Amino acid sequence: MLRKFGLPGGAISAAVICIFTFVAMLVPSSADDRAMVLPVDPAPLVAETSAGEHSFSIEIADDPQERSAGLMFRETMDDDHGMLFVFEQTQPVGFWMKNTPLPLDLIFIGQDGRVKEIHRGEPFSEAPIASQEEIRFVLELKQGTAQRVGVKEGDLVRHPTITRVMGAG
Template identity: 40%
Template structure:
């Protein structure tokens, strides 16, 4: 009888430890990875590692003063709702492609190779929620066109205030 009580106790302890591990890991599994983004074009699916900026301060800073940007990286600006936006390249040292995207993830327009230090405004062609900045010329390399789509955890998600 003692042996079976010990066996049951040991089994319960192992089950308890396993449950604790699962419960601790559950919130991590539920968390999304906002640093990942996919652009879908006629030539394929292209993964990017992105930095998400969604406050007035972080959007104002953007990619200013950066000296380089790898081919598979970028910055995703989230305006938390659709609106007309305009960007410039003041204090930006590298050419960038600006991809203007609506709340559903549809690419509305693309500005290719924005010139470093140019203070001229680069507007969206209508309301957008997102602007993705990637290295200059990269959108041409991957064949991205208006009407293509962007996949990211924030696309289609309710706007957080």
């Protein structure tokens, strides 16, 4: 029956194998291939702690799609790198660690730039990590970073994005 169309059976089998191979190459080979990577903001984020100031390079997630994806699927991240989530208004917020292989510190920040709460996020956990207060920003860093650099509740976090929101608030 295949010869009726002028194609020998072997040619069709080879074509099918080529198509499946091509499709397989399009599928990400690792979680990092599925990770959203935003541009690093040119301005560092600075945490003012009792031990001094500490700077971080950050990506900024400031729209619903970026906030939803966050650091999901990210398998590696530099020690002094993070993601700043910016919300349109001050509100209670909730996060989870679904599809997130990196253990994270979640630093909940008020509109005034002050750290309100610090939470630990465990890899792949679907347990909610909810703020007890109204929050305007969340900074995600590698787990243990907040303790390592001395970030505590009440500390000030500075970045032009936070300053702009403070001025508009």
